Amino acid sequence: MALLEVHKMSVNFGGIKPVSELDLQIEEGELIGLIGPNGAGKTTVFNLLTGVYTPTEGSITFNGERIDRLKTHQIVKKGITRTFQNIRLFKQMTVIDNVKVAFNNRLKYSPLEGILHLPRYKKEEAWLEEEAMKLLKIFELDKYAYELSMNLPYGKQRKLEIARALAGSPKLLLLDEPAAGMNPNETNELMQTIKLIRDQFNMTILLIEHDMNLVMSICERLVVIDYGMVIARGTPSEIQNNEKVIGAYLGQA
Amino acid sequence: MKNKNKSLIILGSLLLTYLFLMIGLSLGMINSYFSGVIVAILINVIMASSLTLVTGYLGELVLGHAGFMAVGAYTSALITMNLDLSAALEFPIALLCGGAFAAFIGILIGIPALRLRGDYLGIITLGFGEIIRIVLNNLKVTNGAKGLSGIPSYSNFTVTFFVTIVIVTAFYLLIKSRHGRAIIAIRENEIATDCVGICTFYYKTFAFAIAAFFAGIGGGLYAHYLQVLSPSSFGFLNSIEYLIIVVLGGMGSLSGTIIAAIVLGVLNEVLRAFSEYRMLIYSLVLISMMVCKAKGITVGLILDKLGLKNKLKFRGKQNISIGKEG
Secondary structure (H helix, E strand, O other), X not given: OOOEEEEEEEEEEOOEEEEEEEEEEEOOOOEEEEEOOOOOOHHHHHHHHOOXXXXXXXXXXXXXXXXXXXXXXXXXXHOEEXXXXXXXOOOOOEHHHHHHHHOHHHOOOOHHHHHHOOHHHXXXXXXXXXXXXXXXXXXXXXXXXXXXXXXXXXXXXXHHHHHHHHHOOOOEEEEEOOOOOOOHHHHHHHHHHHHHHHHHHOOEEEEEOOOHHHHHHHOOEEEEEEOOEEEEEEOHHHHHOOHHHHHHHHOOO | OHHHHHHHHHHHHHHHHHHHHXXXXXXXXXXXXXXXXXXXXXXXXXXXXXXXXXXXXOOOOOOOHHHHHHHHHHHHHHHHHHOOOOHHHHHHHHHHHHHHHHHHHHHHHHHHHOOOOHHHHHHHHHHHHHHHHHHHHHOOOOOHHHOEEOOOOOOOHHHHHHHHHHHHHHHHHHHOOHHHHHHHHHXXXXXXXXXXXXXXXXXXXXXXXXXXXXXXXXXXXXXXHHOEEOHHHHOHHHHHHHHHHHHHOOOOOHHHHHHHHHHHHHHHHHOHHHHHHHHHHHHHHHHHHHHOOOOOOOHHHHHOHHHHHHHHHHHHHHHHHHHHHO
């Protein structure tokens, strides 16, 4: 069975239907690109999958469980984490604290244990420091660990956001335009990072991206949406020659 | 190792401060008027640092903090007046009960109010603060507008000093724990906090309850220091006064809040002759803070000019990243 199964998912805000009857299956270990022209409803799909919005119709099944009525933080616990189109780091916190926040669910000590520095606090915080550092090392952010995250250069902020999303040990990672605003060098580096995540964590990834170069070279399968509906699915080379897709992007002749 | 040294230094300097003040008191160099001022300042420190947890660290505007103080003050005063135990036993019980009841009220108010944010939450808490005051004004147990009198005098300098230290330390350690990190993360970006699997609503209510708990204890100390209570001493302006301390201390800096509480407490006494103009002076100070974009009076600011340089560097980098985002 597929890891994520979206069946006829729709949402409407008043009269507007940003997503209608969307079907999507993602198998474990896949890297899928979700593309479409501006305003096609890509980010809305992400917001629906992560519980920021609730679908008005249809169902989302993740790992055999219905998740379409759960709240965002409950969905994260089931194993879906995400990054944002416009970076949302905890700016005034250090780089390592950004990652530590995301580990919160795996720590068990109570506020009182935290205040009194009881053994469980010490044990868990020591483990946390080690794990967070390990994660930062994978992304080569360890030397910035104690800097404020807002002082990182743009490309590194993106990386940190991905690291933070991985700290929740997800099964499915949603990346919302990770290459937005990056120069070609940074984009290349990002591609390496995404490959690294797949190899190291064996992660299933759903990716929104406008950078066709990146999408075509790393995604195995693409889903193209326009006006909230799927207009094409297939391998990158199939999509490149699909008339509907060309029409959606360039306008019908 | 470094941390241990640091906390030893802090502990040592606190004890020295205590000894210094205590010697002054017992030799009569500091008269009872001044010791009263010191107790009042310490209570302000408790109130402001508990408000800092919500306003500074959680980033939510609360305009009814004096309400929680009132709940704690009345609860603990009623307990000590009606219990017949030795002071050493009934005072801690009264303080804890006052705090617990204030926390309970805090949760009760927080559950509906914390669904809102920013200005709306500010207005709601303002309303609840006033409700608490008006309820106290009309209840029989609290003796209405006449207030309570004849509360035993338990809050002396020593007790208040050590309770303040315990509370401030507890806040500091709480902020450094996973719960504190979650609270700060909510201030930084609520949506992102939700998306890393933290139930923001739970942590908001939690911070609100803890702040109310300590405000309640502050209220208990206040009641047993003044020995008389009336609802009018927990009005809207008192809440604003604590908020001013928090803003002056640089929103989200515990050390800054403490320093601001002390500075304002001393200023209050010095400017007693011009007390009508106090609010005027406060507003001027706040406006100049905002205009200078200062991060409040923090230890860093006072200790070295280097801190200032770093701050300037920050601002430059921040601008660059904003430019890139746009």
